[in-house]
Amino acid sequence: MHRHIAFLRGINLGNRRLKMDDLRALFTAMKFANVETFIASGNVIFDSKTRDDARLADAIECRLEKSLGYDVDTFVRTRAEVAAVAAFRPFPKKDMEAPGNRVYCSFVREPLSAAQASGLVACRTGVDEFCVEGREFYWLCRIPSADSKVWTSPQMRALKLPSSSARNLTTIRKLAALYPAVEA
Numbered sequence: 001m002h003r004h005i006a007f008l009r010g011i012n013l014g015n016r017r018l019k020m021d022d023l024r025a026l027f028t029a030m031k032f033a034n035v036e037t038f039i040a041s042g043n044v045i046f047d048s049k050t051r052d053d054a055r056l057a058d059a060i061e062c063r064l065e066k067s068l069g070y071d072v073d074t075f076v077r078t079r080a081e082v083a084a085v086a087a088f089r090p091f092p093k094k095d096m097e098a099p100g101n102r103v104y105c106s107f108v109r110e111p112l113s114a115a116q117a118s119g120l121v122a123c124r125t126g127v128d129e130f131c132v133e134g135r136e137f138y139w140l141c142r143i144p145s146a147d148s149k150v151w152t153s154p155q156m157r158a159l160k161l162p163s164s165s166a167r168n169l170t171t172i173r174k175l176a177a178l179y180p181a182v183e184a
Contacts, residue, residue, distance in 0.1 A: 011042030086176035
């Protein structure tokens with residue numbers, strides 16, 4: 001069995017309220033083992049015989065849409081990949097540790113194209129910076145994230161970024177600490 005973490009987009013936002021017991025039951029019904037959730041924001045830890053992240057994500061999306069009646073974009077990573085994300089330092093130490101600054105990691109299915117990656121980094125503002133690494137991109141926000149206007153800027157909209165699911169890097173580090181990357 002292989003340990004995975006699924007990051008579900010938009011769970012427990014708006015009208016998409018779902019009890020974590022119900023979410024665990026859905027994953028268990030998919031024949032995943034040792035299913036756990038981490039905070040009520042769509043982080044599901046589970047074991048599967050399958051290693052293929054894309055295949056797992058497709059199966060989870062299909063089952064959730066059928067069960068819940070709406071699309072739930074799903075991004076699956078192994079424990080080792082989550083540990084790498086937690087250890088990665090996308091911005092200078094002073095920015096990563098400055099009080100009030102927040103760093104978010106967004107998971108995507110496939111790496112951004114070179115044009116999207118360079119365009120995203122170019123969208124930096126006085127309060128927002130971006131870094132792209134593999135199947136993740138990172139956002140440093142120096143103000144409360146809800147106050148940032150970067151996501152509604154014409155430059156950002158023109159990038160047509162793929163669907164993603166973002167988590168505060170603090171959450172990722174807690175997940176990595178709880179589920180260390182030790183494969184059997």
